[in-house]
Amino acid sequence: MKKLLFILLMVCMQVSLFAGGGKETDLAKEGTPTGKLEIFSWWAGDEGPALDALVRLYEKKYPDVEVLNATVAGGSGVNAKAVLKTRMLGGNPPDTFQVHAGQELIGTWVVAERMEDLTTLFKKEGWNKAFPKDLVNLLGTKEGIWSVPVNIHRSNVLWYVPDNIQKWGVKVPESWDDFFKTAEVLKTQGIVPLALATNWTVMHLWESIALATLGADDYAKLWNASLAFDDPKAKKIWDVLDKVLQYTNKDASSLSWQQAMDMVVSGKAAFNIMGDWAAGYMATTLNLKPGMEFAWNASPGTKGVFMFLADSFGLPVGAPNKTAAVAWLRLIGSREGSDAFNPLKGSISARRDSDLSLYNAYGQSAAKSFQKDRIVGSLTHGVVSNENFMSGFSNVLEGFLKDRNTTFAAQATQSLASDTLLRK
Ligand code: GAL
Numbered sequence: 001m002k003k004l005l006f007i008l009l010m011v012c013m014q015v016s017l018f019a020g021g022g023k024e025t026d027l028a029k030e031g032t033p034t035g036k037l038e039i040f041s042w043w044a045g046d047e048g049p050a051l052d053a054l055v056r057l058y059e060k061k062y063p064d065v066e067v068l069n070a071t072v073a074g075g076s077g078v079n080a081k082a083v084l085k086t087r088m089l090g091g092n093p094p095d096t097f098q099v100h101a102g103q104e105l106i107g108t109w110v111v112a113e114r115m116e117d118l119t120t121l122f123k124k125e126g127w128n129k130a131f132p133k134d135l136v137n138l139l140g141t142k143e144g145i146w147s148v149p150v151n152i153h154r155s156n157v158l159w160y161v162p163d164n165i166q167k168w169g170v171k172v173p174e175s176w177d178d179f180f181k182t183a184e185v186l187k188t189q190g191i192v193p194l195a196l197a198t199n200w201t202v203m204h205l206w207e208s209i210a211l212a213t214l215g216a217d218d219y220a221k222l223w224n225a226s227l228a229f230d231d232p233k234a235k236k237i238w239d240v241l242d243k244v245l246q247y248t249n250k251d252a253s254s255l256s257w258q259q260a261m262d263m264v265v266s267g268k269a270a271f272n273i274m275g276d277w278a279a280g281y282m283a284t285t286l287n288l289k290p291g292m293e294f295a296w297n298a299s300p301g302t303k304g305v306f307m308f309l310a311d312s313f314g315l316p317v318g319a320p321n322k323t324a325a326v327a328w329l330r331l332i333g334s335r336e337g338s339d340a341f342n343p344l345k346g347s348i349s350a351r352r353d354s355d356l357s358l359y360n361a362y363g364q365s366a367a368k369s370f371q372k373d374r375i376v377g378s379l380t381h382g383v384v385s386n387e388n389f390m391s392g393f394s395n396v397l398e399g400f401l402k403d404r405n406t407t408f409a410a411q412a413t414q415s416l417a418s419d420t421l422l423r424k
Contacts, residue, residue: 033324034064039313041098042080044071046258047277049284050345054150057340058331065324070094075257076200076380081387088114093316095325101138101149101310104382104390109314110146116315117144121326127333130351134375135310138383147314148333151347154366155275155378156208156299156307159282162292164267173271175301176212176240183247186270194244195269196252197260202397203380203390208273209244210237212301216374223377223384225421229414238406245401253401265294273299275309275381279362280346290362306373309381310350388420 037058043051048071055067072080077098084097088109099105109115122128122145128136131149139147160172168189173179183193196202211219213236214227221227227234249269252260261278263269265286272278279296282288298305313332319325331337338349343359348367356364377383379390393416400409 031323032064033062033321033327035321035324036066036068037096037321037324037328038068038070038094039096039328040070040072040080040084040094042072042074042077043098044073046281046285047073047075050280050341053344054332054337054341057337058328061331062324062327065321065327075198076204078198078200088316091318093318093320095319095321096313096315096328098311099147099314100382101135101147101312102377102383103386105139105147105312105314106141107386107388109316110141114317115146116317116319116322117146118148118315118329119145121148121329125330125333130333130335130353132350132352135350138310138377139312147312148329149310149312149350150332150338151311151342151345152350152370153275153277153309153311153347153381154306154369155204155309155381156211156302156305157274157276157278158297158299159261159264159272159274159278160270160295160297161264161267162295165270168270170270172297173300174297174303176209176244179271179300180243180247182270187247191267192249192263192269193247193271195260195263195272196245196248197255197257198253199394199398199401200380201252201257201260201274202401203394204275205244205273206237206241206397207307207379208299208302209240210234210379211305211307211376212299213237213240216305216376219376222417223379223421225417229417230410235406235410238400238409241400242404242406245404275378276346276362276366278346279360279366280344283346283360283362284344290360296362296365304373305376306369307376307378308370309378309383311347385421389416392416392420 041051055069059067072083074080087093135149136145139145139149165172168186168191170182170185173182186193214233218227218233222229257274258281260272261274261281264272279290282294283290288294313329315325315329335351335353338351339355339358342349343363348363348370356367379385393413396409396412396416
């Protein structure tokens with residue numbers, strides 16, 4: 001059944017290649033926005049405050065527009081992306097939607113010619129200079145630029161509560177070997193060493209372990225096919241993951257990422273590896289003080305490397321209210337919009353001219369790391385791989401959680417990569 005759906009999706013995408021769309025439109029000529037604007041994302045509930053701040057700003061600027069803040073809950077967009085797919089393929093796109101910069105955008109909606117080219121808007125707003133060149137490259141192809149970034153998030157972060165770490169007499173692990181020693185000490189005290197949540201967070205953990213095991217150069221090689229996933233070096237990722245999983249909570253698959261974070265906050269668990277939306281959750285939603293009531297390090301073995309991802313919004317072909325959507329894109333790409341959103345979200349601005357005094361201790365430290373660290377792209381959050389690889393890979397991980405067969409997992413990933421990543 002899954003296979004059939006996949007084939008259908010591919011056929012639809014091929015058909016759409018001939019259905020027009022994706023041509024550069026003169027977005028700069030758009031008039032005063034009125035009517036309804038549907039903004040589609042997965043920033044619901046606990047994840048909502050930063051988006052709400054942007055929406056409020058938009059409503060103030062454009063009082064004649066009625067904003068429909070359409071969210072589908074589920075961390076990393078697991079549910080929202082499926083709903084979006086149905087809507088896009090059914091010819092019912094929202095006015096604008098959240099999508100990760102990189103292969104999630106390019107390998108899915110851009111190849112299917114479902115996005116409007118925003119090159120004119122980028123020129124008019126000065127965004128080619130305002131955003132780092134490498135980021136603009138991830139949003140573009142030879143044919144155009146396809147979305148506007150609203151932030152930069154970091155994926156490889158280890159979170160903890162300093163007082164608890166001290167109370168339990170352990171140190172924050174710098175490497176996975178350190179972690180295994182620390183974990184034994186924590187276990188004797190009845191503390192879960194590493195909190196884990198539902199399946200996509202296992203992929204999130206995998207990418208941090210991959211970076212630690214391979215280093216930045218070899219990690220990057222996985223994505224341009226110069227290092228095989230079943231190479232002995234890459235197989236080691238699975239060995240480490242297998243061992244790490246022994247130190248995680250048994251109910252992981254039924255928890256949201258916020259609930260795994262709560263385990264750390266309440267002292268049931270010592271550490272959690274999660275993107276820095278966790279900083280937004282702890283500082284904005286739980287009202288905890290960064291650096292005091294929660295703290296962070298690079299995930300074990302990844303010091304000096306910033307595994308990044310960026311949320312962006314695009315303009316789908318056939319958006320019902322293009323004028324209002326373009327006004328939204330202008331706002332999220334502006335300094336004002338970006339600096340209203342990011343201090344609450346836990347991310348940093350994608351713009352180079354952001355006002356760092358508006359950010360808390362975490363945001364300021366992330367901005368510093370982003371300047372000096374080596375940058376690599378996240379797998380789980382759409383930078384380095386397309387949706388086909390990601391959905392196949394989550395099946396491989398699901399199998400691995402059941403059988404813990406490291407050799408099979410490495411081979412299955414390589415064969416998936418040959419089918420989805422390497423075939424251009
Ligand atoms: C990521 C997204 C973040 C945050 C996180 C948890 O994919 O980029 O902004 O929403 O998922 O849901």
